[in-house]
Amino acid sequence: MKNTLDVVSQQFERQAVRIATRKRQSHPLAPQPNETVYLIRKGLFLARIPMPGDQHHILSILYPGDVIRSNALRPLEGADILTASETGEAWRLRWSAVEALAREDHGLECQLFDSMADLAARLALHSAITAGLTGDERVAAMMIELALRTGKETHSGLTFEMPLSRIDIAEYLALNADTVSRIASRMRSNGLIAQSSARDHLACRSLAALEDACPLAPALRRLHAAPVQPQLAI
Amino acid sequence: MKNTLDVVSQQFERQAVRIATRKRQSHPLAPQPNETVYLIRKGLFLARIPMPGDQHHILSILYPGDVIRSNALRPLEGADILTASETGEAWRLRWSAVEALAREDHGLECQLFDSMADLAARLALHSAITAGLTGDERVAAMMIELALRTGKETHSGLTFEMPLSRIDIAEYLALNADTVSRIASRMRSNGLIAQSSARDHLACRSLAALEDACPLAPALRRLHAAPVQPQLAI
DNA sequence: CGTAGATTTGAGTTCTGTCAAATTTTGTGG
DNA sequence: CCACAAAATTTGACAGAACTCAAATCTACG
Missing domain, CATH: 2.60.120.10 (Jelly Rolls)
Structure with a gap:
């Protein structure tokens, strides 16, 4: 990138x-x-x-x-x-x-x-x-993407932006909004993610655990992991 | 294009x-x-x-x-x-x-x-x-694409190349190979497509009928319909 | 003509979508 | 800061589309 x-x-x-x-x-x-x-x-x-x-x-x-x-x-x-x-x-x-x-x-x-x-x-x-992943894996993929792009270490773990509504997520991942909700609930009860204090943000205990839940995590890392933070030049 | x-x-x-x-x-x-x-x-x-x-x-x-x-x-x-x-x-x-x-x-x-x-x-x-279409619509989309790209008018209708195996089609359309086979059989019995005399080719009676079976047909037409046939320059 | 590989088709299962009701969150005004 | 209405989300029950597995059939090719 x-x-x-x-x-x-x-x-x-x-x-x-x-x-x-x-x-x-x-x-x-x-x-x-x-x-x-x-x-x-x-x-x-x-x-x-x-x-x-x-x-x-x-x-x-x-x-x-x-x-x-x-x-x-x-x-x-x-x-x-x-x-x-x-x-x-x-x-x-x-x-x-x-x-x-x-x-x-x-x-x-x-x-x-x-x-x-x-x-x-x-x-x-x-x-x-x-095309190739299950619903759970797709949601994990999106979380990994946003965590790599916007994640910051906080006391409650890696906190990242989640500015998409359930419907947005569904439209991004080719799922039904209700299904997205179900999957997110499951991830919450599994401890994979947690509600962050800030609105529009989520926290994950361990990025590695999220990556284990998504077979394409290595590709996501290659594409989204930023070697340097973007700097506004002007 | x-x-x-x-x-x-x-x-x-x-x-x-x-x-x-x-x-x-x-x-x-x-x-x-x-x-x-x-x-x-x-x-x-x-x-x-x-x-x-x-x-x-x-x-x-x-x-x-x-x-x-x-x-x-x-x-x-x-x-x-x-x-x-x-x-x-x-x-x-x-x-x-x-x-x-x-x-x-x-x-x-x-x-x-x-x-x-x-x-x-x-x-x-x-x-x-x-992401957004049903299995039947996806297969129709692929046929439209190949018909627009390689189709030629013959006595048995618009004949186009179909160089993909069932497995290739499945991998292209994010379906199971068995499902592709089922859908193709259904399209054959509906008269949407027919086996062409040439191997690796299919014929369709009417491109319009195929397009009716795919909600994204207009976009496919805009992307794949060639104003002129490619000419080998060298 | 026979064999290996590909395709078709049936039966049963699973995952996701649909619909509706309950609950939570958000935004607004007192 | 609280109350209320509107919107969004969660969750359950059910339906349907697609997947899996396996057997039967077809095709290509030696």
């Missing part, structure tokens, strides 16, 4: 429209023409697509530093990104402008290529998780 | 290692370092990852013109591409070489960006299909 935030932000600073968002605010990912790019600056976002019958499917959780180009979700009409955290910040750009910058700056070009490969890797892993 | 084959092939001609493959031949997608890129030239390939318990998950069917960079499947150890057709041809390159060429040739750079967005779009749609 490369941290694109530092490298990319400086180049984009002039071209970008800054957007401060509140929880549950949606921003469209319109396909071409007028293709847009979002750079996530702060907070967690969800990349969503509408599904038949008033449902959604959440393709990925987006973290600060992620760059998403609307063409990457092109065939899926109505795709958007949704703020999951209480507040977030994203920068909106035109793809044409991003591309022009990339042509001038080789470092930026590399970061964009890597960032797009990273999105593909994330989608691939997510596909493997929802 | 942009046709990258023409544009990309000419640039890559000197750098590429040409590989002629037979059915079921596997080529590794090794992660960095020594990152590789494959350009599909002829035949259908499957992008696979190993799953716990001797299974595989097929992430995508690859068609001529597709470019796949091993980093796009980075966290998933053991990923490979598998020849699905009787014979195929792929070109293997170093990512560093591809990137160097892209820096010199703006058209190539655009094609690479679009090709990577296309892969992401394919993974996203596939994720939506396996």
Whole structure:
């Protein structure tokens, strides 16, 4: 996982429209023409697509530093990104402008290529998780992802953000919301997770125990474990 | 869907290692370092990852013109591409070489960006299909994809390639092989599909009827319907 | 023509989805 | 700070879709 935030932000600073968002605010990912790019600056976002019958499917959780180009979700009409955290910040750009910058700056070009490969890797892993694992394993996978991305050591163990509702989790993991609830209850009674003092947060006694509950934990670790914490460059 | 084959092939001609493959031949997608890129030239390939318990998950069917960079499947150890057709041809390159060429040739750079967005779009749609649709709808989705990509009008209807075994289909659609068999039998008795004279081919009376059986058919059409047939440039 | 491998199909099981009722949490105003 | 209403979550009972296992059938190929 490369941290694109530092490298990319400086180049984009002039071209970008800054957007401060509140929880549950949606921003469209319109396909071409007028293709847009979002750079996530702060907070967690969800990349969503509408599904038949008033449902959604959440393709990925987006973290600060992620760059998403609307063409990457092109065939899926109505795709958007949704703020999951209480507040977030994203920068909106035109793809044409991003591309022009990339042509001038080789470092930026590399970061964009890597960032797009990273999105593909994330989608691939997510596909493997929802396609090949049981409900319990999928929920464990999501907890591991959020623990690796946002976890902090506290007195009650590794505490991490859980800004998704039961319905969000269900749409992310291709499960039913009731089933998610059942699985979470089971994990609570097994001692795998515990309610944190802070709202929207969970705590886990031992990340290793969570990882034991998910066969794809090594892949999650390779993708989400950050060698360094992202630093806001501007 | 942009046709990258023409544009990309000419640039890559000197750098590429040409590989002629037979059915079921596997080529590794090794992660960095020594990152590789494959350009599909002829035949259908499957992008696979190993799953716990001797299974595989097929992430995508690859068609001529597709470019796949091993980093796009980075966290998933053991990923490979598998020849699905009787014979195929792929070109293997170093990512560093591809990137160097892209820096010199703006058209190539655009094609690479679009090709990577296309892969992401394919993974996203596939994720939506396996996550949100019933078994019957998933099988219909795969038939629509192959019909749009390889279909040809014949006296017995639209005939298309079906180079995947039951197990391949199951691994692509996140179903059990037995279930795939049951669904295919049902579609045959409903007249949706018929065995073609040629082996490894199926025929469908009406693509519209297939599309009625799959809620995500419009997205499949947007992604896979080719405005022009790919032309081999070299 | 016979064998090895793949596919089909049946019977029974399991996991997840559906629906509804009970409970908890959240937000608002006194 | 408390009370209340609205929303979200939990949980039980049941139904249904898909999985597992095994036997029968078909196909490819020597």
